[in-house]
Amino acid sequence: xxxxxxxxxxxxxxxxxxxxxxxxxxxxxxxxxxxxxxxxxxxxxxxxxxxxxxxxxxxxxxxxxxxxxxxxxxxxxxxxxxxxxxxxxxxxxxxxxxxxxxxxxxxxxxxxxxxxxxxxxxxxxxxxxxxxxxxxxxxxxxxxxxxxxxxxxxxxxxxxxxxxxxxxxxxxxxxxxxxxxxxxxxxxxxxxxxxxxxxxxxxxxxxxxxxxxxxxxxxxxxxxxxxxxxxxxxxxxxxxxxxxxxxxxxxxxxxxxxxxxxxxxxxxxxxxxxxxxxxxxxxxxxxxxxxxxxxxxxxxxxxxxxxxxxxxxxxxxxxxxxxxxxxxxxxxxxxxxxxxxxxxxxxxxxxxxxxxxxxxxxxxxxxxxxxxxxxxxxxxxxxxxxxxxxxxxxxxxxxxxxxxxxxxxxxxxxxxxxxxxxxxxxxxxxxxxxxxxxxxxxxxxxxxxxxxxxxxxxxxxxxxxxxxxxxxxxxxxxxxxxxxxxxxxxxxxxxxxxxxxxxxxxxxxxxxxxxxxxxxxxxxxxxxxxxxxxxxxxxxxxxxxxxxxxxxxxxxxxxxxxxxxxxxxxxxxxxxxxxxxxxxxxxxxxxxxxxxxxxxxxxxxxxxxxxxxx
Numbered sequence: 001x002x003x004x005x006x007x008x009x010x011x012x013x014x015x016x017x018x019x020x021x022x023x024x025x026x027x028x029x030x031x032x033x034x035x036x037x038x039x040x041x042x043x044x045x046x047x048x049x050x051x052x053x054x055x056x057x058x059x060x061x062x063x064x065x066x067x068x069x070x071x072x073x074x075x076x077x078x079x080x081x082x083x084x085x086x087x088x089x090x091x092x093x094x095x096x097x098x099x100x101x102x103x104x105x106x107x108x109x110x111x112x113x114x115x116x117x118x119x120x121x122x123x124x125x126x127x128x129x130x131x132x133x134x135x136x137x138x139x140x141x142x143x144x145x146x147x148x149x150x151x152x153x154x155x156x157x158x159x160x161x162x163x164x165x166x167x168x169x170x171x172x173x174x175x176x177x178x179x180x181x182x183x184x185x186x187x188x189x190x191x192x193x194x195x196x197x198x199x200x201x202x203x204x205x206x207x208x209x210x211x212x213x214x215x216x217x218x219x220x221x222x223x224x225x226x227x228x229x230x231x232x233x234x235x236x237x238x239x240x241x242x243x244x245x246x247x248x249x250x251x252x253x254x255x256x257x258x259x260x261x262x263x264x265x266x267x268x269x270x271x272x273x274x275x276x277x278x279x280x281x282x283x284x285x286x287x288x289x290x291x292x293x294x295x296x297x298x299x300x301x302x303x304x305x306x307x308x309x310x311x312x313x314x315x316x317x318x319x320x321x322x323x324x325x326x327x328x329x330x331x332x333x334x335x336x337x338x339x340x341x342x343x344x345x346x347x348x349x350x351x352x353x354x355x356x357x358x359x360x361x362x363x364x365x366x367x368x369x370x371x372x373x374x375x376x377x378x379x380x381x382x383x384x385x386x387x388x389x390x391x392x393x394x395x396x397x398x399x400x401x402x403x404x405x406x407x408x409x410x411x412x413x414x415x416x417x418x419x420x421x422x423x424x425x426x427x428x429x430x431x432x433x434x435x436x437x438x439x440x441x442x443x444x445x446x447x448x449x450x451x452x453x454x455x456x457x458x459x460x461x462x463x464x465x466x467x468x469x470x471x472x473x474x475x476x477x478x479x480x481x482x483x484x485x486x487x488x489x490x491x492x493x494x495x496x497x498x499x500x501x502x503x504x505x506x507x508x509x510x511x512x513x514x515x516x517x518x519x520x521x522x523x524x525x526x527x528x529x530x531x532x533x534x535x536x537x538x539x540x541x542x543x544x545x546x547x548x549x550x551x552x553x554x555x556x557x558x559x560x561x562x563x564x565x566x567x568x569x570x571x572x573x574x575x576x577x578x579x580x581x582x583x584x585x586x587x588x589x590x591x592x593x594x595x596x597x598x599x600x601x602x603x604x605x606x607x608x609x610x611x612x613x614x
Contacts, residue, residue, distance in 0.1 A: 129341060184289075438453075452533070454534045463522060465511075
């Protein structure tokens with residue numbers, strides 16, 4: 001709706017356990033995969049049936065070829081051979097059509113399922129509290145939503161249909177060899193000599209691919225942070241430090257990728273050898289049995305062809321097994337988002353989506369708009385690792401904000417002003433004490449109710465791709481052009497009237513790029529449209545020049561008459577215009593009163609006022 005604080009993640013802000021975001025355990029991942037399958041059970045059943053029929057049709061060719069060999073050896077005529085050859089052709093065409101339709105059904109299943117995965121991922125990402133997203137870092141969230149979801153999509157769209165076809169073919173081929181001759185079938189089981197290599201691979205692959213995904217996320221986070229702060233890096237001469245950090249992240253990616261490549265380099269040669277062993281065994285054993293008159297030459301040839309054909313489906317299974325291991329690790333990371341802390345009530349998901357864990361019951365509706373801060377202590381990353389995890393940045397803060405009051409929060413940098421603003425906005429919850437609105441804890445309100453009560457606007461902002469109208473209607477979807485224009489006028493955004501297409505002007509990449517002050521005015525216009533009862537302005541006009549900032553603040557005050565406004569500011573003219581001023585020092589509320597009273601008291605605020613006036 002409006003801009004919220006997006007400070008860089010700090011080490012002490014990491015989620016418990018040191019992981020950026022949770023990763024689902026294997027059991028939870030399997031349950032989620034089974035839910036996906038059950039959601040489209042008919043398509044899966046049809047796919048398996050078609051694969052079985054295609055595999056059965058594929059058995060006819062080698063068996064009929066063996067019959068042809070025996071027919072020729074026994075002096076059969078050309079007419080019989082031609083008839084059998086036509087049957088082979090018909091069975092081949094039937095196998096082709098059945099396999100093609102099976103893949104078609106499988107691909108449709110994969111596309112529908114991956115659409116559910118993508119939509120659910122977005123729902124879960126939007127349900128994450130802002131504090132969780134900030135502390136986890138956008139790199140991990142982005143990597144899961146792009147590379148990991150793409151890997152899952154590839155597995156569902158391509159791997160699952162191919163593996164089903166190949167598995168059905170392999171089972172039918174082995175069964176056919178056993179039916180031809182049990183002894184030759186026993187020789188054919190030599191193909192499972194590769195199972196030992198597969199077991200060795202599977203025990204190591206899941207962890208290796210998880211490590212690779214984590215390294216990729218860390219690299220994405222680092223590159224995103226470096227690109228976003230490129231001017232700061234250049235201004236402070238941090239190029240060598242950022243380059244060194246990037247090289248370390250790239251090296252971690254290289255090591256994890258090399259590990260997975262090593263696992264494949266052991267698996268694939270061992271499997272290639274396993275393909276040859278049963279064919280050689282059948283030819284040797286079959287030749288001996290044929291020499292003694294135990295079986296016909298046609299049976300030996302048929303069994304050898306079956307086992308030779310077996311290499312293709314097994315190769316397909318093993319090829320996709322490697323992809324499925326990678327995709328399984330990716331799915332564990334995607335599914336792990338559902339284990340992250342969430343807002344009290346997540347957005348309602350369509351019935352087609354996978355179920356979230358049961359949501360808690362709706363909290364009590366606030367009795368009024370009175371905000372009470374009682375004995376609040378807060379520490380960033382409380383309960384997490386690191387020496388700063390339990391160090392309070394707020395110490396026993398008590399504050400009451402009356403409905404309709406204009407309160408200014410001032411103090412030196414690092415005094416805890418923005419942290420207090422985050423608690424008042426419900427982005428974070430206090431470690432001890434309470435922050436309530438109308439008697440209800442602010443952090444316990446569901447997102448919709450919270451944003452009707454409190455909106456936080458910071459000096460950081462975001463312009464979404466789309467038109468100016470789209471950007472404004474995020475806050476009020478039903479607002480008409482007159483209301484949108486009035487909101488822009490209220491914050492002094494005269495530039496909007498000069499846009500070539502007015503409200504239909506495209507913003508962002510490929511369209512009109514707004515400057516920092518214009519983007520900030522756009523964020524403030526959203527506040528006017530949202531019309532919450534309480535607005536928290538955390539340096540919300542910092543990017544505007546002083547004169548424009550003063551004009552915008554007074555215009556906002558006029559528009560928000562009757563609303564509670566809490567302004568966190570370094571420009572003390574904001575405090576001068578406020579009903580009351582709260583002074584923060586070293587995480588404590590040290591003074592509270594009107595501007596005139598605090599100046600007369602000759603305390604910390606009076607010193608700030610004199611310093612600000614030179």
